[in-house]
Amino acid sequence: MSNTRFAVAVHVLTVISLDETRPISSQLIASSVGTNAALIRRLLISLNDAKITSSERGASGGVRLARPASSITLFDVWRAVDEEGQLFRVHPTSNPQCPVGRNIEGLLGGVLSSTQCMVEAVLGKVTIRDLVAKVEIAG
Amino acid sequence: MSNTRFAVAVHVLTVISLDETRPISSQLIASSVGTNAALIRRLLISLNDAKITSSERGASGGVRLARPASSITLFDVWRAVDEEGQLFRVHPTSNPQCPVGRNIEGLLGGVLSSTQCMVEAVLGKVTIRDLVAKVEIAG
């Protein structure tokens, strides 16, 4: 990971959740995130596809949560917006003539999938609702 | 993380560990990793600095482990070669006028440092010796 899509997506969802009475425009979200609306709309494509949000076109349109904030975990969000969803990358250039080069992927595979699972478990325990609650307290 | 420095470093250390009787040249390592020697030498700067390896110049020089393979964890390696050492990045553009923008870093901070700890714990449990043993079995 070295992009901020996950953090931005969480930000977006938190903003949306603060007022569930109406759809929120990408422009409003963008001004909270500190970027521009087109970028937010691009990110929303992933969230819409994952059925986490749903967008409405036209005047008084915008985006809403597609399901309760309490049912959306950070893991859901991560999976939705991060195509790779991989914490670590292994170089694809290893020399198969060498016993290490031939096995490096398998050697690291176990550890890396363990870390992957741990992270998914942690992210799976926190929901957007939890974050919204903190914002409401912090103000 | 989206670079392969960690995986390459583990690869390098495993190669070195397979023959501890002599220093291994960056050229030999490079041919196993599938890259060139200068890049390996650059990576070795970090491992040398962390006292994980030590290099010897000149004819019949090369690089050796600076301490037993059984004492080098993957966490040590990660910390040595990955400056950031951060799994997730948060966008730095948030609007402080917005309650979400103002708090997003704190909101995510807790979760992200949890995942960070989990990962460090998992990586801390596997040593280079463990990986070498697997190579010796797998061949």
Add this chain to the structure above:
DNA sequence: TAATAAGTAATCATAATGGTTACAAATACA
């Protein structure tokens, strides 16, 4: 002295990332 190997600077190509503009299509509402 010749050969070898690390240290390191400089440069390049490619890809990833994020920012920006622009416009068509859809929708609400006067």
Add this chain to the structure above:
DNA sequence: TGTATTTGTAACCATTATGATTACTTATTA
């Protein structure tokens, strides 16, 4: 029906990250 609003989306740009490569200096061995 017409106008304003908003998403969907393409196109493009700038910057940075990443990895590859060359080349040279310094150190060391034999």
